[in-house]
Every structure is written in structure tokens, then in C-alpha cells.
Amino acid sequence: MKRVVFNYEKFSNEDLNFIQNQIGNYKFKNPLLLRQAFTRKSYSQENGGENNEVLEFYGDAVLQLVVSKLLSAQFGSFGKCEKDSIIRVGWGEYISRYNEGELTSFRKALVSKRTLSQRIDDMGLEPFLLLGKGDEKNNISKEDSVKEDLFEAILGAVALDSNWNLDKLQRVVEVMLDPGRILNNNPNDYIELIQEWTIRKYGCVPEFLFDQDYVVGDWPTGFIPEDKSSPLHFLHSCRMKLGDYKYGFSARGRSLSEARRKVCKKAYEYLSENREINFTIRDEIGNPNEQQAIGQLETLARLGYFAIPKYKFTETHDKNGNPIWQATCIIDEIDKVFNARSTSKKESKKKAAFKMLNYLLENYDEEE
Numbered sequence: 001m002k003r004v005v006f007n008y009e010k011f012s013n014e015d016l017n018f019i020q021n022q023i024g025n026y027k028f029k030n031p032l033l034l035r036q037a038f039t040r041k042s043y044s045q046e047n048g049g050e051n052n053e054v055l056e057f058y059g060d061a062v063l064q065l066v067v068s069k070l071l072s073a074q075f076g077s078f079g080k081c082e083k084d085s086i087i088r089v090g091w092g093e094y095i096s097r098y099n100e101g102e103l104t105s106f107r108k109a110l111v112s113k114r115t116l117s118q119r120i121d122d123m124g125l126e127p128f129l130l131l132g133k134g135d136e137k138n139n140i141s142k143e144d145s146v147k148e149d150l151f152e153a154i155l156g157a158v159a160l161d162s163n164w165n166l167d168k169l170q171r172v173v174e175v176m177l178d179p180g181r182i183l184n185n186n187p188n189d190y191i192e193l194i195q196e197w198t199i200r201k202y203g204c205v206p207e208f209l210f211d212q213d214y215v216v217g218d219w220p221t222g223f224i225p226e227d228k229s230s231p232l233h234f235l236h237s238c239r240m241k242l243g244d245y246k247y248g249f250s251a252r253g254r255s256l257s258e259a260r261r262k263v264c265k266k267a268y269e270y271l272s273e274n275r276e277i278n279f280t281i282r283d284e285i286g287n288p289n290e291q292q293a294i295g296q297l298e299t300l301a302r303l304g305y306f307a308i309p310k311y312k313f314t315e316t317h318d319k320n321g322n323p324i325w326q327a328t329c330i331i332d333e334i335d336k337v338f339n340a341r342s343t344s345k346k347e348s349k350k351k352a353a354f355k356m357l358n359y360l361l362e363n364y365d366e367e368e
Helices: 013-022 031-037 043-047 055-073 100-110 115-123 133-137 145-160 164-178 192-204 256-273 281-285 290-302 345-367
Strands: 076-078 081-083 086-088 094-096 206-209 214-216 234-242 248-255 309-317 324-331 338-342
Touching: 013 031, 013 206, 031 055, 031 115, 031 145, 043 094, 043 133, 055 076, 055 094, 055 100, 055 145, 055 164, 115 145, 115 164, 145 164, 164 206, 192 256, 206 256, 234 256, 248 256, 281 290, 281 345, 290 345, 309 345, 338 345
Parallel strands: none
Antiparallel strands: 076 094, 081 086, 206 234, 214 234, 234 248, 309 324, 324 338
């Protein structure tokens, strides 16, 4: 069979491998389906070919089914039932810890537009979208609804490519959605911390590779069980790469989500022990300079170091009647204020901001 080379526009074979790894190491037999999942209608109208709208329809159905299946396993079980004078576990009535309304609330949280959009960002998939010129100009790839559509379209592509294989679909949904973070009410876990560190350090998201499942058990030599539901332990292995960091990390778990959480915890603990996890404000902005000082101060503020800077202006005139502007830079949590003068209001603001920035780079720890 001739090997398919995946080299359309933004996609390369490297991009294809990255995307497949991020969604659970699912290998597409027909990679054109994956490209279609990333193709918006605006692109296909300008360039021909198919778009991802029908794939969204199928992906939405996959998401509803698999999430319902995950909820049934998480919050319910079968009762014991006596049949033919034998107590059989897992054969009786289904018992749920939550009622229909509560389960509906869980499912809504898992499949909400915001959740799906955030997960696309977490996996670093939004930059691969193929958009028409108008959509690119309007930057619609940043909209939650567009990223929600992408999430569902990827699931639709996997459904068609796998011929609706439920095991493969569940694996992909578990990796893409990471339901444990919502169901366990633990959004600020090691996954989020490691993601933030990698983005700040290398400007990219962590790359995950989920290896094939394998079984750990003590079956007698040469024994082939007739009952495939017998209690064996299925382990999953997750490897993680953090940008250009010198080491990779790996861990195992009884679910894909557990393996991912464990590898992130392992990485976080290693980075902490080696004093690499913390950032200074200088790390956040790179090269401080006067021309970008206003924006650099705002960046630090939006990262939570302090409140958004405020500026006050006073206009005077020189002996020839030309305006002289004095700008004062103020930050609520900082004891000092900084003034600068210029014939330009904008330049005086830049100078005052740069003075404040230089002060913070040298003294922020003391101010804290």
C-alpha cells in the first residue's frame, strides 16, 4: 500500500504525529479525515474540498454516548443477584449514586462549550485550524464556539476512521476531555501547573504520548481464560515531553487520566526539587525595554503579580509655550510612584512605565 504523505498547507507529517499523540496516540488510517476535522467552512468555500461541519454532528453523538458511559462507570454499579442458587456480582440491577438530574448536570459540565474550548487550548490544537481569509482576519479561531466545533469534529473523524469502534472512541474521549479533572473537582492539579510552566518556559504545551494498554496479572502458564471479564489490571503508560526540556517523564496508571496526572505530578516534583519550577518577573517578560514597557507592565499585572498600572498626566508649558507632559505611574500594591517628563504625552507614559518596570525587576520580592 502506498504511504500517505500528509503535507497540506499547515500540516506536515510532524504535525500529524503531534495531533495524534495529543488525542491519545490514535493513528489515522485515513489522515485526510483528520485534516477535514480542522477545515472550517470558510476555508473550503475559498479552496474547495470538504469541511468539518458533518464531522461535528457525528462527534457530538460520540461525546454524548461516551460521557454517559463514563458517568455510568464512575457513579454506578450492578447489585448482587442470586441466580441458580449462586450469588453473581455484576449481574443484578444497576444502582446509581446520583439521580437523573444530577447526572445531567455532570454531563453538561463535561461537554460545555467552555470545557471543550479549554481542552483544545490545553492540547495546543487551535493553531492547526484551516480558515478562510475573512475568518483569519477576524481571528475567529480564538472563539470558544470554533474550538468546541473542532473538538467534536476530531471525534467525528475518529468515529469514521475506526468504523465506530467504541473502545477506541472512549480512549480518545478520555484523553481529549480528561473528565477526572471535573468529576473529581480538582481543576488546579499538576496537569494545569505543568502546562503553565511549559507555556511560560518554552511557549508550547506539553506533548503526551499514550502507549498501548497492557495487562498485569498472574494467569497460570498456558491458561487462556474463557471469561474475558475476569478481574485483570489494565495499565496505561503516558510519556510526556516539555518543550525543549532536557528530560522527558513517564508514568503508569489504571486509566489514561490517572497516567497523565501521575506523569505531571512526577515532573512537577522533579522540577520543584531542582528549583526550576518558579519564575521571576524577569522570566515572564524577557527583555525589558522602554518601547514595550507599558505592555510589559500590563503582562505582569494580568499574570497576577499586581494590579493593572494607572497613569496620571499633568500638562505644563515651556517658555515658548510648547506643551510639557508629566506622567505618573501608579500600582496599588507598590509603595513608590514614578514620574517622567516629555514633550509627548505617549513618550512620558513610556518613560514612567519603564522606571516602574526597572524598579520592580530589582525589588519585587521585597515589595511582596
